[in-house]
Amino acid sequence: MLHELTLSGLTSKLASKEVSSRDAMQACLDRIAAVDGQVNAFMSIDRDDALSQADAADAALAKGNTHIAQPLLGVPISLKDLFCAKGQPANCSSKILGDFHSPYDGTAVRKLRDAGAVLFGRVNMDEFAMGSSTENSAFGRSNNPWDLERVPGGSSGGCAASVAAQECFGSIGTDTGGSIRQPAALCGCVGLKPTYGRVSRYGVVAFASSLDQVGPLTKDVRDSATLLGAMSGHDPHDSTSVPTDVPDYVAELGGDLKGIKLGLPREFLIDGIDPEVRAAFDAAVKQCEALGAEIHEVSMPHTEYGVATYYIVATAEASANLARFDGIRYGDRVDGDDPFSLYCNTRGRGFGEEVKRRIILGTYVLSSGYYDAYYLRAQKARTLIKRDFEQAFETVDALITPTVPSPAFKAGEKMDDPLQMYLSDIFTISCNLAGTCGISLPCGFSNEPKLPIGLQFLGKPFGESQLLQIAHAYEQATPWHTERASL
């Protein structure tokens, strides 16, 4: 079946004219029709637009365009609902944007289009990327394809679910504190969070500007390498985008782990890790050793402060980033007698509970009299966390950790305990604070129910190429990435 192909599997069939982009697109649409009622990954799909993009790709292929010049030519890709594409909605799974349609294309979207991708559907997320389960979506949660009672993770839960349910050949998400890697782990796919500054943030609705980064979710490591290559590069519209060359990530894949030094951060192996996750992780470490890697225990002494630091920095930035949703220039408006009441009414009705919680927290930590105690202190703690990484990378090439302490939890389980929800981000958060890159890939399954378990590698800043090589070597030596959820 066409929808079962990986992205690279599809492109070789497109290149050999075995299948057309329209076939591939139609296969996705059929698959969505068949399973998305259960998974609920997609917010909106413009069918006609999708098929006409596919036809355009077929025409380009017929004209002789190749996947060397356009690596994604004809490949259906889904987008998290926070990417701005001209004429398309960008709801961020929130009510507050109303019937907003973007007047412009963001850079990642433009680059994907330039690479030939068929950008066809917008997938669900936690409202404004705030959450770890998609339960904070104003339009209902998505379900984990491995167990529909469970969450797919978040905030890029729709991305992970759409990939795991084989409704698309790859999906683009964002990762602020683990929002790509955690859902990838929970849904058994590959999720890559690039180094801060690797992919432009222009046209991505901001949650926390100094932490957000765009990245792919795919069926295997090679596909992530392909999507990363297509999206990366300096963007003059984003002052924080770094002018560093983009390697050919796909060409650099291959090889084993001989001579690779992997760091095992002592502070990550805490009590509270699910025993099955721990067992799968220990086996993965052994597997890497068997593939030639040297394992070194390293210390990241400030790990335990990561969550607190993150929830100060991220919410402070969010409190300003989300101020613009005020009912004046776009989005839903609830009127008032004066601008003040208009703002309060609009934002009171338009934002969901988690977004309100975080905006209020972020407002508080910046407010007069508290700035130094909370925000400034968190910025300093962030420096210490970054130093932990710098020191570790003096001796090792990458870190190896579990992605999440436990497999997918049941919907509703943590909704009334936001702090517990926040603490489940503990392994993914520090990577964003330090600004470096990380990848999650499957490393096994739990029994009863069978749920995916994620392995995380964290790499040096702009070390995506090596990170992908390590992940690829592990992936190719294990069977996990070939397993699919049965729907």
Next chain:
Amino acid sequence: MEYETVIGLETHVQLKTKSKMFCGCVNQFGSEPNTNVCPVCLGMPGVLPVPNERAMQLTALAGYLLNCEVPGFAKFDRKNYFYPDASKDYQITQFDFPSTTTGHVDFEFGGGIERVRITRAHIEEDVGKSSHFAQHSGVDFNRAGVPLLEIVSEPDLRSADMAYEYLNALKEILIYGGISDCDMEKGMVRCDVNISVRPRGAEELGVKVEIKNMNTFSGMRRAINYEVPRQIETLERGGTLVQETRRWDDIAGITESMRTKEQAHDYRYFPEPDIMPLKPSESWLSEVRSHIVELPLARKQRFVLDYGIPAQDADVFVGNVPLGGFFEQAVSGAKNAKAIANWVINNLQARIVETGTTVDELKFEPAAIRELVGIIDAGTISNKGGQEVFSELFENGGAPEEIVEAKGLAQVSDSVELDTWCQAAIDANPGPANDVRNGKDNAINFLKGQVMKASRGKANPQVVGETLAKLLKS
């Protein structure tokens, strides 16, 4: 009790850039509403700001012109407040590490030179413009994102007139440096005024009142002249002043309370995560420094001192830089600077205004004015002849001596010819001649007039006078 007024100003000036501060929209006044806008300055979801380098150069240059330090590290911050004209509901500004700090402005006031210290001059973005209707308000974001320099003074001003002169001096400096056009009509300069009063001799400052958003200098002067007596009267009545923000009602001519300290905004400043910090390099700064210009006051003092021209003339050359530049070239190597200044101010400036031309477009070189004054002083032509030469220069260019020649304007100083004319005048007018002989010196003017008439204005009047005197006494 006698009171002393203490005033500090926060002056906002739009920078002279082609594009806005953080996006490529044109920095232009007077367009149809919401036409000079894009997703960035409209605060659309997902957009990012990228600072305009020219604006940063102008900020640093303004810092140098205001005698400020330009630190090796500066950054942008977000100032959070909800307002319909703020498209992101925060303003990008500079909080604790501004691009320039601690300078001063010297200016003429009350017959001497005063100095006002400058706390800082930082860069920020302008907001949109609201218009108010009966039931609602409307917002135009054309102005949103225009680069705005905020110049904060220390509380060194002591009166409305002093504040007024400070603003004029500041405006002149900024126009000089090409920092801003400072066009008041287009709202390019606005200021907030901080006013307090205290018993004369007291060290401590009184309770501060801020008057927001003054957009004319005269309005500001009137507002201070209203506010100071209000504060003094309140204190003298035994009342207390509260720290507050007041609004100036230009029609009623009064200030009214907007909000007190308790209702003050909590702006929650924090570092702008979307913009990287500024670490100006030595070469970048030295490029900026190469655009430093002479300040108006220094120019005035130099003109008076170096050329010996009156202060009023120097003021003209300060106010009109190209004209002053022309004067400086004309005067180089000349003896009679005052006469050159007169020609440049009274004749050249008048014709430039009249014809709507510019100094750059003149058809003659500054040296021509020097030459013209030289031949007038030498008596070669009369002042009246000089006017003719000047008209010709202005209209068609050329060299003064050639024009004199071509038009036959040279005065006759030749003694033989003059003797003949003078003797004829004496012979024809025995009455006035006798009057002169009898000591009525004024009568000689009549004879002089007759000689000038006979020579059709070509006789050198000074030599005519001398000749008549000589002939009448002999």
Next chain:
Amino acid sequence: MAETDFDIKYVANLARIALTPDEEAKLGAQLGDILGYIKQLEELDVTDVEPMAHAVPLANVLRADEVRPSIPQEAALANAPKQTNGLFIVPKIVE
């Protein structure tokens, strides 16, 4: 870090978010817990540690002063909940 004086009404007002009494009670309690957890940062010795505002150490990222096309008025106002005569319409601004 005294989270005890956390005043949800004041902060929600600063953030311009109208809360129902139920929301106030619930969010207030949850934020109390979160602030209690965040308090652990107090333990950390941050003497002489520079604050970190950006994840990468870039500086002087500027653009040339070049004019680029704006968008048409129609596009600018296309998403406006209320607009007249080219302006975004809001309730009367009093201040």
